[in-house]
Amino acid sequence: MSRGLPLGLWSPNGVAAHLHSRFVRSNGLQRHFGHPVMFSVDALTLARIQFAFTVCFHIVFPALSIGLANFIAALEWRWLRTGKSYYKDLCMYWSKFFAVAFGMGVVSGIVMAYEFGTAWAGFSRFAGPITGALLMYEVMTAFFLEAGFLGIMLFGWKRVSPRAHFAATVLVAIGTLISATWILASNSWMQTPQGYAIADGHVVPVDWFKIVFNPSFPYRLVHMTLAAFIVAALVVGATGAWHLLKGRRDPAVKKTFSMAMGLLLVLAPIQAIVGDQHGLNTREYQPAKIAAIEGLWDTEQGGTALNLFGIPDMKAETTRYAVKIPHLGSLILTHHWDGEIRGLKDFPPGDRPNSTIVFFSFRVMAGLGMLMILLGVLGWVLKRRGRLYEAKWFHRFALVMGPAGFISLLAGWITTEVGRQPWVVYGVMRTSQAVSPLTTQQVSLSLMTFVVVYVAVFGTGVYYLLKMIGTGPSIAHDDSPEAGEQAPRHTAPQPFAAASR
Secondary structure: OOOOOOOOOOOOOOOHHHHHHHHHHHHOOOOOOOOOOOOOOOHHHHHHHHHHHHHHHHHHHHHHHHHHHHHHHHHHHHHHHHOOHHHHHHHHHHHHHHHHHHHHHHHHHHHHHHHHHHOOHHHHHHHHHHHHHHHHHHHHHHHHHHHHHHHHHHHOOOOOOHHHHHHHHHHHHHHHHHHHHHHHHHHHHHHOOOOEEEEOOEEEEOOHHHHHOOOOHHHHHHHHHHHHHHHHHHHHHHHHHHHHHOOOOOHHHHHHHHHHHHHHHHHHHHHHHHHHHHHHHHHHHOHHHHHHHHOOOOOOOOOOOEEEEEEEEOOOOEEEEEEEEOOHHHHHHHOOOOOOOOOHHHOOHHHOOOHHHHHHHHHHHHHHHHHHHHHHHHHHHHHHOOOOOOOHHHHHHHHHOOOHHHHHHHHHHHHHHHOOOOEEEOOOEEHHHOOOOOOHHHHHHHHHHHHHHHHHHHHHHHHHHHHHHHHOOOOOOOOOOOOOOOOOOOOOOOOOOOOOO
8 A cells, every 4th residue: 555645644734733723712812821721722723733744654564575675685685695694684674664665655645645535635636637547556556566575575584585585675675765766756736746737626737757757756766765775774784883882893793883883984974965945945945934944034136044953933024032144044045145035025915934843843953964974984984993893882873863764854854744734735736625524523422532642652653673783693603704604505596696795
């Protein structure tokens, strides 16, 4: 089933700001606590909270499974090429990890697919001819490919040849990338819609090439795919760091750690470059989002300063306590010293995203990205000095950074989706028009049910994954470089039949 779609059907204007205004009205700004305070929330706000909750639970699992699937394929290729058994040990270990993450991603994705019809029927009726078709393509291609070969990947080690098993692993990895492609195509169309017409109250596809390859699609696809690889690299690196701190120095642990640091060294800087290009694209097609991210209210002539820090105030239309760097905003967002960036006051109040939310979510994402680059560079330096496996301070750094990929991923999606508000299809359909005609009681009941079930089910899954990290990969054979032993050779497919190093 579909892995789900982070639609951004919630809005801080309808959640944080709305809850705050409700609280203020019902509380009457009471400064005395002699009576209990009651406040109400409408069905639209609750539906947004519900979708935000399920999205945040869901998106981390597909991201992890995309990165792990491709990491496992690389490990198996190395095993076939070198014959070193610890590569196979790592394949089997991370395959179990992948299976749990994949399963939780599928389950949470199914729930989100049902939400389209139950909580967001207006959106389904209006945009279904396009988004429904794209999700169907994802199921018919990616999910069937993954499901068809996942069993061989997990249980076929002794049942099929090494060549067939490696092919199954690669096909599963390809399936995860195809899945990301269709999901990002659908989400990107909602961000920068094109190739459609509106007839009888719903969209009609006119040009599928333009729908799929809409202006923001290439940037979002590359950005999200790299994010998934980085998420997996940080989890793998934290696992290796944990066992290095515990005193393990076997080849499996060393290879786990070194490969993860190598991936970060390459991918984190590339992600920063892709993010920069994505920002230029967003400024062109969603200028209000950029203004909200920067906490920029007035269009500044002759160069825009960067608000390094501040607290955007939506009501007062200003960013309080702003720490500004002159011209840096223009240099980053236009690549020109005196480039002009439109401020939020250029847009009607009803069309402005909540700057308070996206201002900080973007800085969380960017700040963690800088730390990831630092982690990769420090790992490279220590590797060259022969201290990668002995520097405990670095292992602690890598361990602490383990969850950073998930946090950065969620912060990035919050920036993307909240920054699109109040639109569910940008410039075409408002989020308030997308909700189903439900009562507050109905949405409240489903939200409470989701919270209880998700915490129980996915909490158990996460606990199991943490237990696996604590256990670490097993050592089936001692084929350390010092011993000079290797696992029994298998016939490797060309071009993987090269002699071991």
